[in-house]
Amino acid sequence: MRKYKISEIVVKRLPLYLRCLTYLDKMGVPTISSHELGHKLGVKPSQIRKDLAYFGEFGKQGIGYEVSYLRGEIRHILGLTEHIRVAVVGAGKLGQALSEYILLKREDFDIAAIFDRDPQKVGMEVGGVKVSHIDDLRKVVQEEQIQMGIVTVPANAAQKVINFMCDAGIQGILSFAPIAVTVPEGVRFYNVDFTMELQSLAYYLTGQGKGEF
């Protein structure tokens, strides 16, 4: 076990490296240097080397990193070696799109259940998974050993739904709801709000950052 904690900012870059390595591996590229990888990703080589060095010595001097090996190591660090069981709460268009994408394209995550409160949607199939009623969340989370939740309900329902999920024992939540929520101690919560991204883009296009670079 490591003695010191690794900063979140480093952990958040690992998936970026992983995404590129997976692509390179599929292309049959055998090795890559921190310089080349950094160039592809817009990241300084020294940063890549330091990030990786927190977790071990994965490279070979004079050569670089063996793509397939490094990919495996990062997957191991991130805990992606066996499928992670995910629940999606909210079976609207966004919930459906995300579920289908994960089911079809991602081997690292399993959509173990989808929930909604609308009786019209309950029973429906999304990518081969039946939509359950939100009232069954606790039961299903326990039966299916769900570890992670994705929230795609409207802003006004988000806090309530997230409370349910935390009560049911889910310890990691990714929310797409455009609202600030609180979660109990011990639950890790990330918010993906694309309108916030659009708004910060706007700063540089039409706002006070216009013309800056």
Added chain:
Amino acid sequence: MRKYKISEIVVKRLPLYLRCLTYLDKMGVPTISSHELGHKLGVKPSQIRKDLAYFGEFGKQGIGYEVSYLRGEIRHILGLTEHIRVAVVGAGKLGQALSEYILLKREDFDIAAIFDRDPQKVGMEVGGVKVSHIDDLRKVVQEEQIQMGIVTVPANAAQKVINFMCDAGIQGILSFAPIAVTVPEGVRFYNVDFTMELQSLAYYLTGQGKGEF
């Protein structure tokens, strides 16, 4: 004009403040202190004060910030006072979900056009907007004075589509495609990849960060 450049990390927090202020304003809350706002958002009060102070003096000593006034100021800083014209490229489930959400719920952005290359989708209506063919992108971007683009095409089409968009004069792009791409100098590019978020969550749930907090 400001003499020094404001760091991107500060700009990215403004939409967070804005989102909360909009909510508070709707609730009729007249004023808020940096302490209260920070508590709601999980941000230190001193950080909020410093962030805002880069742009002006918006608060009143002994009172705090006038919610509606501060909201207006941040909207002004971000350049959200008149609708921003956006193109969505990719009319699949995700593109549809995002377009409909923006059309229905966001007053700061206008979906001026939606593009796809699939003849089946071209001509279709999404939230009242007709889907155009990707080949017409340049023409429509110029006619409709589109400033910003959202990319929701699959990974293998993303670089090509993004090249088209940059050629057509779009200067800000938000991509949901899970792949690294390059854009020419002068184009601001953000990538929202929720699988990267899931993977960093995994680090804390099943990976080497398990148990850390």
Added chain:
DNA sequence: TCATGTGAAGCTATTCACAGCA
């Protein structure tokens, strides 16, 4: 020679702590 891993330097961001004002 080429490229890693790493201590040290340099830089950026956050937090503190308090003067100043309503």
Added chain:
DNA sequence: TGCTGTGAATAGCTTCACATGA
């Protein structure tokens, strides 16, 4: 008193530069 705005202090992150090894 209560809270902002801000210089100073601290903490954290990135980059440099080079010893080391293949």
